[in-house]
Amino acid sequence: xxxxxxxxxxxxxxxxxxxxxxxxxxxxxxxxxxxxxxxxxxxxxxxxxxxxxxxxxxxxxxxxxxxxxxxxxxxxxxxxxxxxxxxxxxxxxxxxxxxxxxxxxxxxxxxxxxxxxxxxxxxxxxxxxxxxxxxxxxxxxxxxxxxxxxxxxxxxxxxxxxxxxxxxxxxxxxxxxxxxxxxxxxxxxxxxxxxxxxxxxxxxxxxxxxxxxxxxxxxxxxxxxxxxxxxxxxxxxxxxxxxxxxxxxxxxxxxxxxxxxxxxxxxxxxxxxxxxxxxxxxxxxxxxxxxxxxxxxxxxxxxxxxxxxxxxxxxxxxxxxxxxxxxxxxxxxx
Amino acid sequence: xxxxxxxxxxxxxxxxxxxxxxxxxxxxxxxxxxxxxxxxxxxxxxxxxxxxxxxxxxxxxxxxxxxxxxxxxxxxxxxxxxxxxxxxxxxxxxxxxxxxxxxxxxxxxxxxxxxxxxxxxxxxxxxxxxxxxxxxxxxxxxxxxxxxxxxxxxxxxxxxxxxxxxxxxxxxxxxxxxxxxxxxxxxxxxxxxxxxxxxxxxxxxxxxxxxxxxxxxxxxxxxxxxxxxxxxxxxxxxxxxxxxxxxxxxxxxxxxxxxxxxxxxxxxxxxxxxxxxxxxxxxxxxxxxxxxxxxxxxxxxxxxxxxxxxxxxxxxxxxxxxxxxxxxxxxxxxxxxxx
Numbered sequence: 001x002x003x004x005x006x007x008x009x010x011x012x013x014x015x016x017x018x019x020x021x022x023x024x025x026x027x028x029x030x031x032x033x034x035x036x037x038x039x040x041x042x043x044x045x046x047x048x049x050x051x052x053x054x055x056x057x058x059x060x061x062x063x064x065x066x067x068x069x070x071x072x073x074x075x076x077x078x079x080x081x082x083x084x085x086x087x088x089x090x091x092x093x094x095x096x097x098x099x100x101x102x103x104x105x106x107x108x109x110x111x112x113x114x115x116x117x118x119x120x121x122x123x124x125x126x127x128x129x130x131x132x133x134x135x136x137x138x139x140x141x142x143x144x145x146x147x148x149x150x151x152x153x154x155x156x157x158x159x160x161x162x163x164x165x166x167x168x169x170x171x172x173x174x175x176x177x178x179x180x181x182x183x184x185x186x187x188x189x190x191x192x193x194x195x196x197x198x199x200x201x202x203x204x205x206x207x208x209x210x211x212x213x214x215x216x217x218x219x220x221x222x223x224x225x226x227x228x229x230x231x232x233x234x235x236x237x238x239x240x241x242x243x244x245x246x247x248x249x250x251x252x253x254x255x256x257x258x259x260x261x262x263x264x265x266x267x268x269x270x271x272x273x274x275x276x277x278x279x280x281x282x283x284x285x286x287x288x289x290x291x292x293x294x295x296x297x298x299x300x301x302x303x304x305x306x307x308x309x310x311x312x313x314x315x316x317x318x319x320x321x322x323x324x325x326x327x328x329x330x331x332x333x334x
Numbered sequence: 335x336x337x338x339x340x341x342x343x344x345x346x347x348x349x350x351x352x353x354x355x356x357x358x359x360x361x362x363x364x365x366x367x368x369x370x371x372x373x374x375x376x377x378x379x380x381x382x383x384x385x386x387x388x389x390x391x392x393x394x395x396x397x398x399x400x401x402x403x404x405x406x407x408x409x410x411x412x413x414x415x416x417x418x419x420x421x422x423x424x425x426x427x428x429x430x431x432x433x434x435x436x437x438x439x440x441x442x443x444x445x446x447x448x449x450x451x452x453x454x455x456x457x458x459x460x461x462x463x464x465x466x467x468x469x470x471x472x473x474x475x476x477x478x479x480x481x482x483x484x485x486x487x488x489x490x491x492x493x494x495x496x497x498x499x500x501x502x503x504x505x506x507x508x509x510x511x512x513x514x515x516x517x518x519x520x521x522x523x524x525x526x527x528x529x530x531x532x533x534x535x536x537x538x539x540x541x542x543x544x545x546x547x548x549x550x551x552x553x554x555x556x557x558x559x560x561x562x563x564x565x566x567x568x569x570x571x572x573x574x575x576x577x578x579x580x581x582x583x584x585x586x587x588x589x590x591x592x593x594x595x596x597x598x599x600x601x602x603x604x605x606x607x608x609x610x611x612x613x614x615x616x617x618x619x620x621x622x623x624x625x626x627x628x629x630x631x632x633x634x635x636x637x638x639x640x641x642x643x644x645x646x647x648x649x650x651x652x653x654x655x656x657x658x659x660x661x662x663x664x665x666x667x668x669x670x671x672x673x
Contacts (some may be wrong), residue, residue, distance in 0.1 A: 075563045089444040091456060092426035095644035097487075097497075108490070110497060115642045116418045117616040118560045118571065124420075127453050134563050136640065138574070139495040139648055159428055159436050162466025162476075166428070166438045231408075232442050243468070283445065306464065307440030311426040314438065314464065 001030070001184060003177065003317045007165050008158045010173035014099065016068025016085045017202040019151050020044060023064045027176055027199050034183040035197070041216060045209040046199040048183065054192035054334060059222040059296075060182065060327055061210050061285050062175035063203030066168065067309050069152035071100060071135075078137040080109065080146055083130055086204030090127055092310040097155040098135060100146050107142035108155070109135040154311045161314065164242065170313035172203070174303045174320050175225040181324035182331075191331035193221070203285055210285035214292035221258055221297045223330060224286040225323060227315070228276055230304030237277065242304040243316040245272030246323040251279055253286050255297035261333050262299050262326070271326045276302060301326060335654070336360065336511050337489060337496060340504035344433050344484035346399030346416050347534045350374060352433065353395040357507060357528050361514050365526070371545060375538045376528040378514065384521040386669060390551040390630075391513065391524065391661065392539065392619055393506025394532035397499065398643050400483035402431060402463070405474055409467035411437065413483055414458065417533030421456050423644040429463060432481040437463040485645040494651045495574075501649050502642040503532065505657075506554035509637070512658045513665070521668030522549075532619055539619035543626040550593055550631050550672055551623040552664070554657065556649065557581075557611060557636035570612065572638035574650040577607030578657040581634035583614050587621035590631040596672040597633060597664065606660050607652070611636060631672070635660060 015023035024046045032038050035048040046064070067086035074080050080100070093111050100107040112134050114123055135152070137143030158167030179197045186195070196217055200209030203226075214222060230242040240247045248263060266273045281287045282300055290298040303323055306314040336356075345353035354376050362368050367379040376395070398417035405411055411431070425441045439461055444452060463483065467473035489498035510526050525546050531537035543551075561573045572579040580597055582589055601608040611634075620632035637657050640648040664671055 077561075077563070079563045087444050089441070089447070089452065091422065091441065094425075095423040095641060095646050096426065097646060108492060110641065110646050110648060112562050112564070113420070113423055113641050113644050114560065114562075114564065115558045115644070116420050117558045117643075118565065118569070118613070119420065124455060127422075127455050132564060136562065136648065139490065139492055139497045141493045143493065154426075156428075159438075160466075161436055161438060161464065162472075164466040166464075166466075229443055229446055232446065234446050307426075307438070308443035308445065310440050310443070312428065312438035312440045314440070314466075 003321050007177045011158045011167040011169050014153045017065040017205045020064045020201050030180050031183050043212050044201040045213050048197040050195045052191040052193045056193040056220045058193040059196045059198050059219040061198045061224045062179050063172050064199040065204050067204050071150045078143045080135045098152050099155045100150050100152045102142050102145045102150050104142050104145045107146050108140040109137045112136050156311045164314050164316050166312050166314045168311045170315045171227045174315045178320045178323040182327035185328035189328045192334050195331050207285045207288050211288045214289040219296050222289050224284050224300045226284040227305040228302035231306050240304045247274040247276035247302040249276050249278050249300035253282050253290050258297040259299050265329050269329050272322050336508045341489050341498040341500045345395050346482045346484050347396040347531045349482040350395040350530045364514050373538050374530040378526040380524045382521050382523040383519050387522045387549040389522045389524050390527050390548040392527040393510050393554045394503045394529040396533050398533050402481040405470050407470050409469045409473040410462035410464050421458050427645050428486045429483050430486050431477050431483050435476045437465040487645045497648045501639045501647045502556035505556035505637040509554050509658050520665040536619050536622040539622040548630050553618045553620040553634045555618050555636040556639040559638045559640040574638050576609040579609050579611040579636040579638050581611045585617040587624050589633050593631050593633040593672045600663050604663050607656050
């Protein structure tokens with residue numbers, strides 16, 4: 001499997017929280033030949049199980065959903081209003097092409113913007129809220145079929161920038177790709193623990209997909225794979241860099257013993273890693289998975305990513321490959 | 335109609351050669367003379383059957399965009415707008431530098447902005463173009479200071495609406511090319527002027543009058559619409575679907591009354607849908623024609639366009655076709671027009 005093609009393919013599919021079906025179907029197709037069995041749970045999470053040679057139950061999680069929009073109101077003249085699914089900065093949505101999933105198929109739209117010639121001081125001095133933002137549907141044959149409740153995503157195709165990949169939903173399709181690649185590596189590396197690859201739903205809104213599975217599977221350990229802010233200065237924090245390998249999280253939501261085993265595994269096998277402190281909640285599925293059932297020993301592995309939750313998220317495919325290697329090696333931990 | 339090809343070319347003001355070459359190639363065998371002047375304007379000539387008057391039809395080839403103004407130590411590119419581009423339309427877009435290198439204009443994630451930052455509009459000094467380079471040296475192998483940067487939007491046509499970048503003013507360029515394709519000779523000599531540098535101060539048009547000494551000039555534009563739910567109807571400049579917009583006045587110029595009224599007469603005579611442009615903001619090359627040399631009787635006919643000066647604008651196919659028809663009928667009037 002070519003890592004770049006895999007990430008691009010996953011990024012191109014649309015799957016805002018609760019509507020992950022197309023993404024999960026592709027993942028299922030890719031991972032099924034690599035594992036013992038696959039199934040979905042009640043809340044739309046996909047699980048792929050690979051039995052180990054020893055004992056213990058390890059869940060490896062990546063959320064399959066992405067941030068997006070939902071149509072909340074229709075206006076005269078084929079215009080629609082949106083609200084967000086997950087956290088989106090309104091500053092990144094102007095003059096974007098969007099796709100709206102209607103009952104009759106995909107309608108095309110454009111997020112409108114006033115031209116500079118018609119802007120006044122009031123328009124320039126503050127960022128419009130989503131109440132002010134509108135989608136022009138007049139450029140679509142299906143525009144008249146758009147209804148309140150239809151799901152909307154930005155219409156962008158991934159591009160390559162000097163070997164890095166740029167597009168929407170790299171958060172967390174990059175993570176999903178690393179799980180698929182890890183499953184592939186398990187053809188050569190025998191896993192000691194039983195491994196459950198979990199592609200969870202609705203991380204961007206509540207994280208319920210991951211929590212439900214952690215509970216059902218009675219896991220001993222979990223590795224959550226998500227993305228983290230790369231190549232940007234965050235006051236008081238070490239700067240995580242793209243291209244330097246995955247970031248291992250340290251903090252209260254991380255199990256110290258499992259972390260140190262994972263760290264040593266990385267060291268022994270020359271896996272390139274970075275360390276990222278999370279003094280409280282991590283903002284990922286890890287936070288709740290740790291609290292599932294009688295408690296799960298959790299770690300968090302994050303792929304560095306630039307411009308999170310924008311249509312131009314950037315990941316370095318080498319980081320995705322390095323993450324896959326770390327995950328495959330982690331299954332041998334006793 | 336040449337809008338797909340025209341709008342997918344990059345032609346930021348001062349860097350119009352891709353557009354000029356495309357147009358030149360398509361029209362060179364259909365006109366009597368063709369030349370490129372000192373500034374880079376492409377001027378085509380078709381001799382009239384009477385040859386008493388000279389009429390210029392003009393459209394500008396350039397579009398708004400950016401220029402690379404610095405290569406930072408981290409390999410990102412600082413940039414400045416060429417022409418009027420609001421910062422709010424820049425973020426989250428893929429751009430093309432120098433016609434080849436792709437880059438992304440991103441901004442830091444909402445998670446790591448404080449409340450004040452989230453609500454505050456960005457200024458351009460907070461934005462960079464990222465081309466995947468990690469150092470100044472790596473970036474400098476692909477781009478240099480002064481390189482032009484254009485949006486990468488592809489063209490689309492559906493539901494009688496056309497969407498893409500740079501309808502201001504590739505719409506005008508395409509209208510002129512469609513008229514050239516109609517092989518008619520008219521009574522008047524007709525000059526088709528494809529202009530440079532409109533978006534940076536009506537510059538290309540400044541040298542046209544002295545080369546032609548026209549009797550009449552008509553500028554064909556893609557102009558602002560504003561007909562959306564965020565603007566009350568009384569503030570709309572034009573409305574998509576109501577036909578070409580005819581300008582009575584804009585910044586720096588009150589349109590020659592004789593030409594303005596004659597255009598409306600022709601539209602009414604042939605029942606061609608048309609509308610007045612109902613705002614006077616923004617200028618066109620008509621102002622430059624009117625005040626250059628001994629002056630020219632200049633007018634403006636526009637294809638209404640939503641979201642201009644952004645990466646994706648929209649026009650109505652009927653408006654476009656009616657603009658071509660109106661100009662064709664104007665030329666057919668021959669010496670009777672604007673007498």
